[in-house]
Amino acid sequence: MHRPFSVTTAAGVRIDADLWFRCYGVVPLSDMLHGELAAARRPDGHVEVDEHLRVAGASNVFAVGDVTAVPEPKRSKAASEHAAVVAANIRALAAGRPAEQTYRPGEDAVLVPLGSTGGASQVPGPEGPMVLGAAETVRYKGDDLLLGRFAELFGTSA
Template sequence: MSPTVVIIGGGYGGCATAKALDAVADVVLVEPKDAFFHTVGALRATVNPEFMPQVFFPYEGLLANGQVVRDRAVHVEPGVVTLASGKEMNADYLVLATGSSYPFPAKHDLDDTAAARAKYRQAHDDLATAEHVLLLGGGPVGLEFAGEIKAVWPRKKVVIVDPVADILSEYESELREEVRRQLAELGVQLVLGSPLQEDPPTAPGERGTFHVTTDSDVEITGDIWFRCFGVVPNTAFLAGALADARWEDGRVAVTDTLQVKGQSSVFCLGDSTDVAEQKRASAAIRHSEVVAANIKALITGEGELTTYQPGPPAILLPLGPNAGASQMPGQGVLGAEVTARYKGADMMTERFREMLFGTGTA
């Protein structure tokens, strides 16, 4: 009998871990969605409906031996997973890979692909008829969304508001300068260092003209707005000893082997960990490599456990298909041409499709 590995969450890290362990364990991947959602391409899909089919990958083909169970974990303790359906599963090894939630359209919270696609199509239609767009949040999501909007509708007025004094403060000044330069060329207005006195009266993504003012008395008119900040780890289902490892903000305390603190057979990866690094798909993939290697070592009893070391700050920031800038380890700051080649053209759809659902590797 092979040991049972239950992986909760079918995002980047969960899928990569499941695929890596498929040949050595009885793998069960628990995921409520009916298809993998390639969040890297979410903003492109928002402005370009023709791109939308490329960001939904059916789970068929992910595992040759294991199974994908379409359900939601509602109560998880070491060794035991209870699902929303009432089913209870025992696990020799448990991997928490539920990631995080984030305001639409960078992510969505719908389990049905058809409903999700309809929501994105509606967002596109509402954006298409808006003349003035307000984005709250000048982090990578807000900046990328502004670039995507301008690439499709160059005449739209796009304003980004953020209370921080500058964009991308964790990165090199050369990157910040290049991004600001390209945004200025696109006609994106940055209003930094002062928050809004109050949110617009309309809901995020809802069409309707409004007028708002920042604390520094900058007046802004908009027809639609989106919230581009607010990561929330999806860990409310943790119970018992696992709840003890959960920080107040939802992050899970892990060791350098990515085992949940106090646990030897429970691992956590991706956005829900308390690892001090940018929460990116690439980080979740690197986490999965460590988790899979360590579970294999525990199953076979051979070798030492692998430790995870966060890498230096890095970012690939497209501002539409042909614009953007990046900061990569060992390469420094890269401009629009290289950024488009790495990410901008297809938002890495084929790379991740092949990595997770094909036969190749990244």
């Protein structure tokens, strides 16, 4: 909804804003899992993993991203960090070593670009979360929406 509105939170705090996004949460698609993998599926669809991101009860199957039951906000930043841990662990298994890398959720950050020149962000700071303005948001994300970073990762030109 794009018009001024007000809400009052359960704690009685009134919030006035100009734009309202209705959000319905995330429902993981994991009902395709069968056999031993199905046992790792929670009732809400998230898949239980250990600290190496191995699917619970399966020593050589890993899960990354939103589908994992890791208690953290479901974001692409987390999914990318899962991928790095899992890639290292698969390399270790392939070399005959045990899975070595563990995953711990990082601090939360939200970058909200508005076009290629605007936006705002909330990132971890030395004394808790801090807000960044448009210039920093553009520099971190809005300028190319991270295409450059992923082009470098996959060895393609942006």
